[in-house]
Amino acid sequence: MKGIDEYNYKNKTVLLRIDINLPLDPLTKKIVSESRIKKSIPTIKALLEKGAKLVMIAHQGDTLDYDNLIPLKEHAEKINACLEKPITYIDDPCGPAAQAAIAELRAGEGILLGNLRYLTEEVSTFENAIKLKPEEMEHTYLVRSLLPLCDYYVNDAFAAAHRNAPSMVAFQRLLPTAAGPLMEKEITALDRIMEHPKAPCVFLLGGAKISDAFGMMRQVLQTKRADLILTSGITGEIMLMAKGYSLGEKKETFIKDRGLDVFLDAAKEYLEQYPEKIRVPVDLAYEKNGKRHSLPVEKLPQPEMFMDLGDESIKLYEKEIARANTIFVNGPAGVYEKLPFEEGTRRIWKAIASAKGYSVIGGGDTVSAAQKYIALQDVDYVCTAGGAMVRYLSGRELPLIKAMKSARAE
Numbered sequence: 001m002k003g004i005d006e007y008n009y010k011n012k013t014v015l016l017r018i019d020i021n022l023p024l025d026p027l028t029k030k031i032v033s034e035s036r037i038k039k040s041i042p043t044i045k046a047l048l049e050k051g052a053k054l055v056m057i058a059h060q061g062d063t064l065d066y067d068n069l070i071p072l073k074e075h076a077e078k079i080n081a082c083l084e085k086p087i088t089y090i091d092d093p094c095g096p097a098a099q100a101a102i103a104e105l106r107a108g109e110g111i112l113l114g115n116l117r118y119l120t121e122e123v124s125t126f127e128n129a130i131k132l133k134p135e136e137m138e139h140t141y142l143v144r145s146l147l148p149l150c151d152y153y154v155n156d157a158f159a160a161a162h163r164n165a166p167s168m169v170a171f172q173r174l175l176p177t178a179a180g181p182l183m184e185k186e187i188t189a190l191d192r193i194m195e196h197p198k199a200p201c202v203f204l205l206g207g208a209k210i211s212d213a214f215g216m217m218r219q220v221l222q223t224k225r226a227d228l229i230l231t232s233g234i235t236g237e238i239m240l241m242a243k244g245y246s247l248g249e250k251k252e253t254f255i256k257d258r259g260l261d262v263f264l265d266a267a268k269e270y271l272e273q274y275p276e277k278i279r280v281p282v283d284l285a286y287e288k289n290g291k292r293h294s295l296p297v298e299k300l301p302q303p304e305m306f307m308d309l310g311d312e313s314i315k316l317y318e319k320e321i322a323r324a325n326t327i328f329v330n331g332p333a334g335v336y337e338k339l340p341f342e343e344g345t346r347r348i349w350k351a352i353a354s355a356k357g358y359s360v361i362g363g364g365d366t367v368s369a370a371q372k373y374i375a376l377q378d379v380d381y382v383c384t385a386g387g388a389m390v391r392y393l394s395g396r397e398l399p400l401i402k403a404m405k406s407a408r409a410e
């Protein structure tokens with residue numbers, strides 16, 4: 001993959017794909033965290049300083065994430081708050097208004113085009129149903145509209161690397177292409193975990209999107225990358241069920257209603273094959289009369305709804321984190337949004353922040369929890385990606401990485 005310093009962009013039109021898909025307040029639809037914008041700013045500044053005519057494309061929300069499907073106007077305002085010379089927002093992803101604005105750009109000027117997800121060919125439902133190969137995407141509206149106007153393509157959207165959309169994978173065959181510096185950083189940080197993690201290498205897998213955790217667990221156990229997996233959240237609860245504990249009717253119904261019990265077989269398999277490498281909670285927390293209580297797992301089942309690690313489990317995990325030389329975290333340890341249940345996530349995140357080991361965290365809620373409890377600079381790398389990061393660490397080939405590997409040079 002070429003980096004952005006390998007081309008001369010002076011007076012050339014550069015198409016830059018960034019990922020500034022952000023969490024929104026459900027009522028006001030205002031941006032609640034702009035961390036992906038902040039991470040994209042160095043790339044934007046670098047290309048403008050190199051004299052590019054910069055055309056930025058990005059998405060927000062989706063047909064499958066309709067509550068977050070909004071225009072990129074506020075995103076452009078947030079970008080401008082970080083730049084000396086403002087870029088212009090064009091509320092059109094690639095139609096006549098976008099094309100006219102591109103044609104008028106001068107060296108060192110930038111525009112952000114409209115939300116890509118207003119184009120049928122960019123939404124997940126289309127992507128899942130139609131399944132175009134990158135070479136078949138030459139005929140999409142986006143590529144036909146933007147290709148004749150652009151000289152270079154830069155992709156800095158690692159967080160969307162698992163999306164096989166034209167904006168992500170089609171231009172690499174058609175324009176001289178570079179990987180943006182953020183993408184390079186994300187891959188370097190994840191490779192440090194994938195390739196030669198310094199032992200002991202500890203994975204903390206919690207949260208609720210446990211299909212991600214289970215895919216990654218198989219990979220890191222099989223390839224001997226993980227010396228220890230500390231399970232929490234629903235992942236930890238499924239592990240307990242796989243060991244034969246009953247969590248009580250309330251929690252088991254919650255798990256079954258969400259179809260998460262399908263991971264029980266995988267959990268049993270991992271526990272049988274790698275018993276010494278997987279830690280499960282020794283106690284769980286519940287609330288009674290507004291107070292937090294911990295219940296040792298030997299006392300299960302109980303009717304309470306468990307929503308966090310218990311105090312003994314937290315202490316045991318804190319010790320392992322302090323000993324680790326490499327730490328990867330995905331998924332909060334409990335329902336950290338509710339006060340009595342933030343304890344596990346808060347204390348474990350604090351342990352990560354003060355650990356000596358190289359630490360990488362990623363995932364929407366994982367990073368939000370980190371912002372709540374610790375200073376992000378105390379973590380060695382905060383990945384902007386969620387699904388893409390987990391798939392990368394699960395050893396799956398990402399459409400973006402495949403496209404970048406066979407990208408056109410000058």
Ligand SMILES: Nc1ncnc2c1ncn2[C@@H]1O[C@H](COP(=O)(O)OP(=O)(O)O)[C@@H](O)[C@H]1O
Binds near residue numbers: 233234330363364
């Ligand atoms: N024991 C638990 N029971 C139910 N939900 C949980 C539990 N532990 C964590 N969660 C929930 O998991 C969610 C975050 O998980 P996930 O989406 O997998 O993380 P990320 O976005 O970092 O990938 C949070 O909303 C949290 O409340």
Ligand SMILES: O=C(OP(=O)(O)O)[C@H](O)COP(=O)(O)O
Binds near residue numbers: 019124
């Ligand atoms: O937010 C993203 O991924 P994530 O939810 O895995 O962090 C990316 O912007 C991809 O967005 P998408 O899941 O709407 O394609």
